[in-house]
Amino acid sequence: MAPQLDGYFKQVDKLSESFVDRLREAVGIPSVSADDKRRPDVVKMSEFLVSELKALGARVESRPLGLQPGKKDLYLPPVVVARYGDSPDKRTLLLYGHYDVQPAGKADGWATDPFTLTVDEKGRMYGRGSTDDKGPVLGWLNAIQAHKEAGVEIPVNLLMCFEGMEESGSEGLDDFIEREAKPGGFFEKADAVCISDNYWLGTEKPCLTYGLRGCNYYSVSISGPGQDLHSGIFGGSAQEPMTDLVRVLGKLVDTDGKIQIPGINEMVAPVTEEEHSLYADISYTMDNLYESLGSKTGVYSNKENTLMARWRYPSLSVHGIQGAFSDQGAKTVIPAKVIGKFSIRTVPDMESDKVDQLVFKYVKDEFAKLGSKNTISAELIHAGNWWVASPKHWNYTAAGRAVEKVFGVKPDLTREGGSIPVTLTFEKATGKNVLLLPMGSSTDAAHSINEKLDRRNYIEGTKLLGAYLHYVAEEQMKE
Ligand SMILES: C[C@H](N)C(=O)N[C@@H](Cc1c[nH]cn1)C(=O)O
Ligand SMILES: [Zn+2]
Numbered sequence: 001m002a003p004q005l006d007g008y009f010k011q012v013d014k015l016s017e018s019f020v021d022r023l024r025e026a027v028g029i030p031s032v033s034a035d036d037k038r039r040p041d042v043v044k045m046s047e048f049l050v051s052e053l054k055a056l057g058a059r060v061e062s063r064p065l066g067l068q069p070g071k072k073d074l075y076l077p078p079v080v081v082a083r084y085g086d087s088p089d090k091r092t093l094l095l096y097g098h099y100d101v102q103p104a105g106k107a108d109g110w111a112t113d114p115f116t117l118t119v120d121e122k123g124r125m126y127g128r129g130s131t132d133d134k135g136p137v138l139g140w141l142n143a144i145q146a147h148k149e150a151g152v153e154i155p156v157n158l159l160m161c162f163e164g165m166e167e168s169g170s171e172g173l174d175d176f177i178e179r180e181a182k183p184g185g186f187f188e189k190a191d192a193v194c195i196s197d198n199y200w201l202g203t204e205k206p207c208l209t210y211g212l213r214g215c216n217y218y219s220v221s222i223s224g225p226g227q228d229l230h231s232g233i234f235g236g237s238a239q240e241p242m243t244d245l246v247r248v249l250g251k252l253v254d255t256d257g258k259i260q261i262p263g264i265n266e267m268v269a270p271v272t273e274e275e276h277s278l279y280a281d282i283s284y285t286m287d288n289l290y291e292s293l294g295s296k297t298g299v300y301s302n303k304e305n306t307l308m309a310r311w312r313y314p315s316l317s318v319h320g321i322q323g324a325f326s327d328q329g330a331k332t333v334i335p336a337k338v339i340g341k342f343s344i345r346t347v348p349d350m351e352s353d354k355v356d357q358l359v360f361k362y363v364k365d366e367f368a369k370l371g372s373k374n375t376i377s378a379e380l381i382h383a384g385n386w387w388v389a390s391p392k393h394w395n396y397t398a399a400g401r402a403v404e405k406v407f408g409v410k411p412d413l414t415r416e417g418g419s420i421p422v423t424l425t426f427e428k429a430t431g432k433n434v435l436l437l438p439m440g441s442s443t444d445a446a447h448s449i450n451e452k453l454d455r456r457n458y459i460e461g462t463k464l465l466g467a468y469l470h471y472v473a474e475e476q477m478k479e
């Protein structure tokens with residue numbers, strides 16, 4: 001085992017510059033799933049993966065998902081599925097990642113062009129998607145290439161599933177996974193699932209993640225005038241949608257993040273003694289939080305409450321207002337229609353449909369209290385479930401051993417505040433254990449401006465993904 005891994009690790013180091021080039025090419029494709037105009041780029045990114053995987057000798061298929069629900073003439077990007085190795089004696093791992101990214105523009109405050117990978121003197125590789133999730137997806141391709149070129153056999157079969165709509169609710173993927181997990185389907189033979197699409201808690205110590213929050217994303221639309229108005233001519237004589245919206249949004253959550261919608265917090269599973277005891281051992285400090293926030297504006301002053309707020313309690317975030325004036329300068333407009341966007345991160349035992357009903361009722365009741373003549377409507381844009389798994393499984397043991405081999409430390413077992421909507425679907429449809437094995441660190445600024453992936457995380461992370469495959473095989477031999 002060890003000599004083989006050494007050969008693999010050396011090859012990763014040798015190929016490291018070409019791995020950075022691979023990431024550069026991927027970041028250069030602005031595959032923003034939330035922007036309909038960027039859909040051709042999302043498709044281009046899928047084609048890039050298909051061609052890279054083919055060049056590595058994988059059997060690849062680009063599977064169409066049809067039209068995007070609720071959109072005319074807009075096709076969902078394809079799911080890229082690939083198979084590498086097909087030996088009946090080996091275990092089969094199903095690897096999932098996403099090739100779409102969050103929106104990004106220089107005007108948001110990026111220091112560099114978000115779609116040009118820019119590497120600084122400390123090896124920080126800036127670019128949209130570098131850490132979420134192009135770096136980790138390419139980590140799997142890098143691992144295959146380094147094995148091939150080092151002449152080291154991959155001791156497991158690999159199935160891959162890379163999607164292009166994760167940042168937009170994974171539209172269409174649940175049905176696809178359920179179909180492909182059935183007998184005769186592409187995922188039928190999977191023995192376990194591994195997802196690399198989240199982050200270490202700090203910057204030094206890797207973690208294995210066994211839980212995610214869900215995400216219900218809403219829009220609330222308020223309209224009144226038939227068109228935008230001059231605030232000097234009509235201000236004071238027309239009821240303003242923006243004023244109503246700001247007041248409704250202001251009722252959703254308080255300054256300390258406590259959700260104000262009756263019934264939401266009541267659905268949360270109580271903390272058990274056993275769960276409480278897990279937090280003390282986790283390597284995390286308030287300074288880790290402040291480093292990630294870039295400020296000391298945290299709600300809590302201790303690690304337990306901070307981690308619980310991130311992982312095991314719900315949160316409500318207000319994201320933006322469509323239709324509102326947001327540019328520089330001082331435009332004196334009364335917007336005719338404004339759409340507020342907010343989401344709730346959900347946790348055990350919250351039921352998604354019940355959350356929706358409580359949200360819609362509350363938003364409408366709060367609007368009614370304003371006595372406005374404007375009109376309101378609220379909608380769910382997308383929903384994805386929370387997930388909590390058992391880390392007592394060979395999948396986690398193998399990943400833990402790989403972390404020790406590559407980084408020389410035992411990983412923390414963590415939950416994650418973000419959402420990967422299809423995780424639960426993979427678990428239910430395949431009936432197999434799912435592991436989250438992150439590559440990036442807490443300072444990567446996923447979804448934010450200046451997203452980056454440290455070169456060390458990318459290269460050592462590629463070693464980690466490859467080593468994990470060997471320990472999965474070794475755990476099999478023990479059984
Ligand atoms: C954790 C993962 N890398 C991620 O960023 N997921 C997104 C997915 C999403 C988008 N809308 C709802 N869920 C996230 O957690 O925001
Ligand atoms: Zn992601």
Ligand SMILES: [Zn+2]
Pocket residue numbers: 102132167446447
């Ligand atoms: Zn993301």
